Amino acid sequence: MIENLSTAEILRWQLEAGVDETIGNEPINHFNEVAPVKAPIVAVKTESSAPKARSQAVADRPRTQQGPAVAEKLLHDACEIAAAAKSVDELKRALADYDGCALKKTATNLVFGDGNPRAKVVLIGEGPGAEEDRMGLPFVGPSGQLLDKMLASIGLDREQVYISNTVFWRPPGNRTPTTAETALCLPFVERLMELIDPEILITLGGPATKAMLAETAGVGRLRGKWFTYSTPKLSRPVQATAMFHPAYLLRSPAHKREAWRDLLMIRDKLDELT
Numbered sequence: 001m002i003e004n005l006s007t008a009e010i011l012r013w014q015l016e017a018g019v020d021e022t023i024g025n026e027p028i029n030h031f032n033e034v035a036p037v038k039a040p041i042v043a044v045k046t047e048s049s050a051p052k053a054r055s056q057a058v059a060d061r062p063r064t065q066q067g068p069a070v071a072e073k074l075l076h077d078a079c080e081i082a083a084a085a086k087s088v089d090e091l092k093r094a095l096a097d098y099d100g101c102a103l104k105k106t107a108t109n110l111v112f113g114d115g116n117p118r119a120k121v122v123l124i125g126e127g128p129g130a131e132e133d134r135m136g137l138p139f140v141g142p143s144g145q146l147l148d149k150m151l152a153s154i155g156l157d158r159e160q161v162y163i164s165n166t167v168f169w170r171p172p173g174n175r176t177p178t179t180a181e182t183a184l185c186l187p188f189v190e191r192l193m194e195l196i197d198p199e200i201l202i203t204l205g206g207p208a209t210k211a212m213l214a215e216t217a218g219v220g221r222l223r224g225k226w227f228t229y230s231t232p233k234l235s236r237p238v239q240a241t242a243m244f245h246p247a248y249l250l251r252s253p254a255h256k257r258e259a260w261r262d263l264l265m266i267r268d269k270l271d272e273l274t
């Protein structure tokens, strides 16, 4: 019985169960929260295949305790709010006021993006980690430091790129964002792409690649190729490519060799486009 345990024992048990941070005084029952919604259907075309809907992961039908109608409404609202933003700053303000995504409740800060809103290159990662949540900026922890080095190796810095994520708040315990969380943030990510209108999109890691490029294969198979990313309001399709996530490269440095090749491919494409 938990009543018989000392505070130290309870804390040890929580640590072993994966609780790595205190986020509030009251427990939150996430089972009572809103859940999966149907994703916006936006055509994405690869070089080699016909247009298809966004990733299966975000295209599942809603299955929520509050019912599909509520989930559809949430998604509809997210699309409308995102579409109304006329600048990157407006989009950031709209997201700061947006309460539809359950991740906001457990996060400390909104992690919207960093870099130059007129950049030619946009990088999209998976979701903020603990350090990003604390600072309110993407990729400022160890994987961010590696990302900065990777960009520097092809002559880029944060003034020449824009960096954001598929979700704008830290998933508790750094878990992968759920289908519902991704689907509700995706209209904002898409609007971000439309407002920046970059030449190149780089997705970092599997979840970002799945959400943005509607590709379900692993990054190991998708990397080193060019795809196109489109939304109805983008002026033209954006050249897109997938790379290993820097956090993965920190864990598996042997793959840095492939990442280096990918960076050179991106440098060549940038030179070609400018």
Ligand code: URA
Binding pocket: 125, 126, 127, 128, 129, 132, 137, 138, 139, 140, 141, 143, 144, 165, 247
């Ligand atoms: N990993 C991500 O995917 N995004 C961040 O912002 C930080 C780490």
